[in-house]
Amino acid sequence: MAAADISFIIICTALVFIMTPGLAFFYGGLLRKKSMINMMAMCFVSIAIVSIIWFFLAYSLAFSPDAGAGFIGGLDYVGLVGVTGINDTYSGDMPHMLFMVFQLMFAIITVAIIASPFAERANFAAFCIFISIWVIIVYSPIAHWVWGDGGWLKTLGALDFAGGTVVHINVGFAALAVALVIGPRKGYNKEPMAPSNVPYVLLGTGLLWIGWFGFNGGSALAANDTAVLAMFNTHLAASGAAIMWMMIEYFKTSKFSTIGLASGALAGLVAVTPAAGFIEPWAALIIGATSSIVCFIALSIRSKSKVDESLDCISIHGTGGIWGAILTGIFATVGSSGLIAGNPGQIWIQTVGVMVTIVYSFVITLVLAWVINKVIGFRVLPEVEYIGLDVSQHGEIIA
Numbered sequence: 001m002a003a004a005d006i007s008f009i010i011i012c013t014a015l016v017f018i019m020t021p022g023l024a025f026f027y028g029g030l031l032r033k034k035s036m037i038n039m040m041a042m043c044f045v046s047i048a049i050v051s052i053i054w055f056f057l058a059y060s061l062a063f064s065p066d067a068g069a070g071f072i073g074g075l076d077y078v079g080l081v082g083v084t085g086i087n088d089t090y091s092g093d094m095p096h097m098l099f100m101v102f103q104l105m106f107a108i109i110t111v112a113i114i115a116s117p118f119a120e121r122a123n124f125a126a127f128c129i130f131i132s133i134w135v136i137i138v139y140s141p142i143a144h145w146v147w148g149d150g151g152w153l154k155t156l157g158a159l160d161f162a163g164g165t166v167v168h169i170n171v172g173f174a175a176l177a178v179a180l181v182i183g184p185r186k187g188y189n190k191e192p193m194a195p196s197n198v199p200y201v202l203l204g205t206g207l208l209w210i211g212w213f214g215f216n217g218g219s220a221l222a223a224n225d226t227a228v229l230a231m232f233n234t235h236l237a238a239s240g241a242a243i244m245w246m247m248i249e250y251f252k253t254s255k256f257s258t259i260g261l262a263s264g265a266l267a268g269l270v271a272v273t274p275a276a277g278f279i280e281p282w283a284a285l286i287i288g289a290t291s292s293i294v295c296f297i298a299l300s301i302r303s304k305s306k307v308d309e310s311l312d313c314i315s316i317h318g319t320g321g322i323w324g325a326i327l328t329g330i331f332a333t334v335g336s337s338g339l340i341a342g343n344p345g346q347i348w349i350q351t352v353g354v355m356v357t358i359v360y361s362f363v364i365t366l367v368l369a370w371v372i373n374k375v376i377g378f379r380v381l382p383e384v385e386y387i388g389l390d391v392s393q394h395g396e397i398i399a
């Protein structure tokens with residue numbers, strides 16, 4: 001592997017890492033001030049917990065040669081045996097350790113996103129236990145299906161350039177499962193729960209947008225034309241989606257909502273992720289703009305329900321991931337073929353990938369969350385929730 005390719009993937013790895021602090025700002029700014037530190041802490045602790053578990057076991061389950069039926073990897077790479085040696089390679093001459101670290105950043109941001117349904121009402125220790133198990137039994141198998149050596153969705157021909165199913169659909173429906181188990185915040189849909197720091201939301205959006213260049217561009221695994229295409233498609237989709245969402249908000253309220261601008265950009269980034277390296281820029285613009293419409297409708301429905309998934313992981317990540325994955329089966333023309341390139345069967349393959357990811361992620365997460373809630377309990381006491389989690393869980397406050 002050329003030194004330029006290695007340097008590029010190292011840079012992309014750092015960019016994907018930046019997404020998790022960016023998410024902390026994005027999520028934190030959307031919450032009330034009294035629990036902002038707690039939310040940011042959940043994002044940052046995800047970095048440490050997932051990194052250690054990835055080292056010991058999760059990477060092996062996701063990317064070891066298949067252990068049977070394309071469902072899960074084996075134990076070949078437990079403790080990174082066969083990964084960290086100077087001559088160890090993953091595919092071709094890709095340094096194995098570089099590939100492992102790049103994939104670690106994807107696992108970290110996925111786990112951090114799932115903090116959404118825990119917002120302002122969950123025991124911090126219970127969250128840490130939950131994500132420690134979830135990354136092993138939910139994230140690693142789905143990553144293996146789609147990207148792993150012998151994964152069954154990969155063998156079937158499912159297209160997921162950078163994580164539409166593995167990251168976004170997966171975490172969206174996991175968040176929905178957790179929200180159903182943990183229940184809504186006290187006063188939900190009765191008390192004002194407006195974002196406390198819009199500048200933090202915009203800062204977080206900017207960091208996520210920057211990081212997504214590494215997220216999608218780096219998934220080409222080389223400094224080549226595909227990486228450049230994926231990066232530009234990422235940017236164009238986010239731009240189109242941001243404008244579309246802001247226009248929707250304007251027609252609804254006669255105001256140019258900056259939260260709407262940020263939400264639209266995120267919807268576009270999510271939706272283009274599975275397609276980024278497989279489509280032409282015009283298709284990226286369509287995917288981005290239409291994702292804002294679909295995600296806005298999903299958010300509107302969710303906000304009127306009793307499901308308090310307060311940071312809208314299901315509305316943006318879950319819904320946007322589905323939309324992008326299906327449209328990949330329509331618009332893929334670069335390196336793969338979808339409907340417009342004469343392969344209508346790709347839509348069916350994409351649909352299979354979407355459906356099995358939804359079912360597996362939702363069901364397994366629901367069971368895991370139910371068990372942890374029964375054994376440990378997710379909810380803090382009502383009076384603790386009223387005071388805010390920053391004081392009760394961390395002994396810290398924002399002055």
